[in-house]
Amino acid sequence: MLSVLEDTDESKKSLEDTLSRLQLTKDQLLQAEKMVSLGQISAGVAHEINNPLFVISGEMEMLAMEEGLPKGAKESVENIRHQARRIEEIIRRLLEFSRKKEIKFSPLDINKALDDSIELLKYQVKVIGNVDIVKNFWTKVLPVFGDKNQLHEVFLNIMLNAVQAMEEKGGSLTIRTFSEIISENRLDFTQFKMGDHVVGVEIADTGPGMDESTVKKIFDPFFTTKKTGTGLGLSVVFGILESHKANIQVRSKPGEGTSFSIRFPQEKQA
Numbered sequence: 001m002l003s004v005l006e007d008t009d010e011s012k013k014s015l016e017d018t019l020s021r022l023q024l025t026k027d028q029l030l031q032a033e034k035m036v037s038l039g040q041i042s043a044g045v046a047h048e049i050n051n052p053l054f055v056i057s058g059e060m061e062m063l064a065m066e067e068g069l070p071k072g073a074k075e076s077v078e079n080i081r082h083q084a085r086r087i088e089e090i091i092r093r094l095l096e097f098s099r100k101k102e103i104k105f106s107p108l109d110i111n112k113a114l115d116d117s118i119e120l121l122k123y124q125v126k127v128i129g130n131v132d133i134v135k136n137f138w139t140k141v142l143p144v145f146g147d148k149n150q151l152h153e154v155f156l157n158i159m160l161n162a163v164q165a166m167e168e169k170g171g172s173l174t175i176r177t178f179s180e181i182i183s184e185n186r187l188d189f190t191q192f193k194m195g196d197h198v199v200g201v202e203i204a205d206t207g208p209g210m211d212e213s214t215v216k217k218i219f220d221p222f223f224t225t226k227k228t229g230t231g232l233g234l235s236v237v238f239g240i241l242e243s244h245k246a247n248i249q250v251r252s253k254p255g256e257g258t259s260f261s262i263r264f265p266q267e268k269q270a
């Protein structure tokens with residue numbers, strides 16, 4: 001009887017631990033399920049929409065060439081063409097998202113992968129002028145086993161969001177790499193256990209940040225706060241990192257910027 005009483009605190013703590021572990025697993029399963037069904041639905045819907053859209057775009061091209069259209073009608077045609085192109089872009093991204101691409105895993109230099117992604121970023125973003133890019137690379141960081149193109153997509157999506165968040169006021173985008181040995185078993189690090197060696201990437205911005213309820217939703221497919229966003233960027237990131245057995249953490253507060261930390265299992269050295 002006495003020992004039971006003494007154990008109560010301990011048992012309560014372990015029960016709480018188990019509960020939060022369960023909740024976390026449930027969340028992760030739910031997210032994984034969402035991703036799978038989204039892939040299936042989007043492939044189907046995208047194909048269905050593509051056909052009528054093709055006809056609309058074709059007809060609009062014809063109309064645009066028509067001579068003697070009243071000015072108002074010309075403007076409408078232009079507007080419809082523009083919007084049709086936007087739908088085409090969304091469809092393209094959806095198909096990309098759901099396509100099972102050939103994935104080739106190989107040992108990668110993560111610093112190099114980030115450098116390449118920064119180049120791609122500069123190419124994609126027209127106004128990067130008021131955003132400073134600060135690189136803080138750990139030169140002795142060891143290789144990661146991954147798919148180069150997929151990791152480019154991961155880094156690019158996160159950096160693109162950061163730049164977009166800072167578009168108005170400018171700021172800095174800091175990209176850091178690090179090596180780490182996991183020092184404790186953490187509930188939110190299901191991929192790793194204490195003592196595991198990981199390679200880390202942190203991408204931080206000084207943008208407006210997010211409140212707690214937004215942070216909870218950012219990996220959900222189609223969640224976006226942008227006028228022309230697709231809400232697919234971070235769901236793609238999540239899926240890719242899952243297949244790399246990597247962990248992603250987000251830290252963000254309104255007014256305090258946002259930082260994404262990714263941890264990859266370190267490739268064993270030969």
Ligand SMILES: Nc1ncnc2c1ncn2[C@@H]1O[C@H](COP(=O)(O)OP(=O)(O)O)[C@@H](O)[C@H]1O
Pocket residue numbers: 157161162165205207208209210214218223224225226228229230231232233234235258
């Ligand atoms: N660095 C960031 N700063 C502030 N908000 C962000 C950041 N990264 C992501 N978000 C939020 O997460 C949402 C989802 O991002 P994402 O999946 O890439 O879709 P999209 O960029 O099309 O909106 C964004 O609309 C934005 O609200």
Ligand SMILES: [Mg+2]
Pocket residue numbers: 157160161233234
């Ligand atoms: Mg995005």
